[in-house]
Amino acid sequence: MAYDLIGDIHGHADKLTALLGKLGYESRAGTWRHPDRTAIFVGDFIDRGVQQLETLEIxxxxxxxxxxxxxxxxxxxNAIAWSQIDPANPGQHLRRRNDKNRRQHAAFLAAVGEDSELHTEWTEWFLTLPLWLDLGGLRVVHxxxxxxxxxxxxxILGGALLNRDVMPDACRIGAAGTSSFAPDGTRSEAGSDLFLGIETLLKGIEVDLPHGRSFFDKDGHERSSVRTCWWQQSPVSYRDGAMLPASDRHILPDVPMPKQAVPGHDGGSPVFVGHYWMTGLQTPIEPRVACVDYSAGRGGPLVAYRWTGEAELAARNFVASH
Ligand SMILES: [Mn+2]
Structure with missing residues (x-):
């Protein structure tokens, strides 16, 4: 099998068509196609860019x-949750329509018209997207x-598909208001099992710093938890396993993270993800893990990985829109 894994587009249809052209796809009869390859998108089609509907239509x-x-x-x-009433709080939606969330979603809402038929049509389509793909030789998750x-x-779902009925449970955040792991590997009052599982699949893993410690990130915000490089093999220290620029890692303690926060690649088939706003050199992050998100949503190229059955991934198989 031959697949082209394509990164987070975030409303940049021009980058998508440029990349598809470079990969040898042609637009014919209203769709882009390749004679013998299939594209796989890792999600995050919407928000940010000015070509929301163009991207989705392609x-x-x-x-x-x-x-x-x-x-x-x-x-x-989040778009599905934004569109759906919270049955436990009539008048509110599963994703709160506050200013911060609205800013993040503004480009999409402007394109479809909030609460319009078009809005419903696209959020219904989002529900047809599986949370992961396991195609035997490769696996894909956001x-x-x-x-x-x-x-x-x-x-819980009996498969990889969400539906409107399970969305309230999928959005049930706990009293702590977070999904991060505590330093001892537990999660207290952290929400429903479905919520926590989906948080991990779609957003990655966060862990609290030990002993109530905190640090200031590059935007000056005080943070008491960090996102982990989940693909590393445990045991790994906070300093080595946190997703922070190398120059900032010394802020973190040199003590082990709980293993739940760094499950590692499991030794099976290669895994492709997006989500992490990578910059710089396009290369696998582990021999069997590659991220294809190189920040197309904020000035970077849209990136693909051309996969043709290999178990060990290689930097030469990345292709960028520009
Ligand atoms: Mn993402």
Whole structure:
């Protein structure tokens, strides 16, 4: 099999068509296609860019024509939650319509018209996107392939698809208001099992710093938790396993993270993700893990990985829109 894994587009259709052209796809009869390759999108089609509907139309036509597959990103998940009333709080939506959330979603809302028929049509389509794809030789998920999270979500949903009925449970955040792991590997009052599993799959893993410590990130915000490089093999220290620029890592303690926060690649087939706003050199992050998000949503190129069956991934197989 031959697949082209394509990163987070975030409303930049021009980058998408440039990349598809470079990969040898042609636009014919209303859809982009390749004679013998299939595209796989890692999610995050919407928000940020000015070509929200153009992006969605291209992707949907490719999927409908059998020329592409896709998984759901956290932005599509949030869009579904934005569109749906919270049965426990009538008058509110599953994703709170506050200023911060509205700013993040503004480009999409402007494109569809909030609460319009078009808005409903696209959020219904988002529900057709699976949370992961396991195609035997390769696996695809938006942020983190944690076997425990995949198993939990699969058991609850009976597969990889969400629906409107399970969305309230999928959005049930705990009293702590966070999904991070405590330093001892537990999560207290952290929400429903479905919520926690989906958080891991679509947003990755966060862990609290030990002993109530905190640090100031590059934007000057005080933070008491960090996102982890989930693909590393445990044991790994906070300093080595946190997703922070190398220049900032010395802020973190040189003590082990709980293993739940760094499940590592499980030794099975290669895993492709997006989500992490990578910059610089396009290269696998582990021999069997590659991130194809190189920040197309904020000035970077849209990136693809051309996969042709290899178990060990290679930097030479990345292709960028510019
Ligand atoms: Mn994302």
């Amino acid at each position: 992707v949907r036509a490719m999927i409908d024509g059998g020329h592409a597959r896709a998984v759901m990103g956290n932005h599509e998940f 942020a983190c392939w944690d076997s425990a999270a995949v198993a939990t979500v699969r058991n």
